Amino acid sequence: MARLKNEYKVKIAPKLKETLALSNPMQTPKLVKIVLNIGVGNASTDKKIVQTAVDHLSRIAGQKAVVTKARKSIAGFKIRDGWPMGVKVTLRGEKMFEFLDRVVTIVLPRVRDFRGVDVKGFDGRGNFNFSFKELVFPELDLDELDPNVSGMNVTINTSAMSDAHAYELLKAFNFPFRGTFKS
Numbered sequence: 001m002a003r004l005k006n007e008y009k010v011k012i013a014p015k016l017k018e019t020l021a022l023s024n025p026m027q028t029p030k031l032v033k034i035v036l037n038i039g040v041g042n043a044s045t046d047k048k049i050v051q052t053a054v055d056h057l058s059r060i061a062g063q064k065a066v067v068t069k070a071r072k073s074i075a076g077f078k079i080r081d082g083w084p085m086g087v088k089v090t091l092r093g094e095k096m097f098e099f100l101d102r103v104v105t106i107v108l109p110r111v112r113d114f115r116g117v118d119v120k121g122f123d124g125r126g127n128f129n130f131s132f133k134e135l136v137f138p139e140l141d142l143d144e145l146d147p148n149v150s151g152m153n154v155t156i157n158t159s160a161m162s163d164a165h166a167y168e169l170l171k172a173f174n175f176p177f178r179g180t181f182k183s
Contacts, residue, residue, distance in 0.1 A: 002097035004173060012172045020165060029126065029160035029169040034096045036061055037068075037153040039086040053087040057152070059139045061089040061099065102137075103154075104174055110136045116178025119167065126160030128170060129153065 008030070017028045038053045050067060057065040068086045070079050079085070091099050108114060111132070121129045131153045160166035167181040 002094050002101065004101045005094065005097040008097075008173075012169075016168060016172060019168060029158050029165045031096060031100070031169070032092075032157045032159055034091045034099055035088060035155040035157065036091070036099075037086055037088045037155070038151065039153075040084065047084075050084045050087065056135060056140060057087050057089055060135070060137045060152075061091060062095055063089060063091070065089045100156075100173060104176070107132075107137055108176055110138075114176075116176045119177050119179050119181045122163035122166060122181075124163060126158045126162060126166040128156045128158070128166060 013025070013028050013030070016022075017025055020028075022028060036057060038057055040049050040053050054065045054067060065087045066089065067084050068088055070081055070083050070085050073079060073081045108117070111134075117130050123129065131151060133151050135150065135152060156170070158166045158169055160169060164181065167177075171177065
């Protein structure tokens with residue numbers, strides 16, 4: 001069992017139920033999924049960029065990445081229907097907890113000039129979004145990184161009904177927030 005999953009069941013969930021004054025234990029917020037996304041805007045000119053992004057994201061996530069394609073043509077952006085636009089992975093269960101553990105304990109401290117993740121990433125429905133400008137994951141060899149594939153968006157989907165509950169959940173997982181949350 002993943003370390004954070006066990007910690008959630010034993011320590012975090014009972015503490016959250018008490019802190020948030022919830023009457024039913026099923027109301028306790030929990031992680032649902034984590035979605036990782038890398039956009040590859042230059043993929044129309046060089047198909048190798050998409051394969052590099054798939055390789056990088058697959059190594060980071062520990063499972064095969066899926067190529068996302070444009071749904072319709074947009075002449076202003078020189079995009080055609082069906083062209084690759086990005087790469088994504090959806091993590092659930094054990095892999096989700098292992099990824100969150102790696103991000104909190106290893107990856108975020110490695111980011112240059114890191115002062116915390118901004119609390120403005122909440123969407124109003126209990127989900128949290130943040131991004132990496134550079135890929136500093138230990139699974140990737142820094143010499144092999146393609147300069148065209150940089151940055152990654154991370155969406156943490158929770159079962160929380162409000163941003164305040166989601167903030168308390170992520171804070172219980174030792175997520176390094178910058179500033180204080182104001183609802």
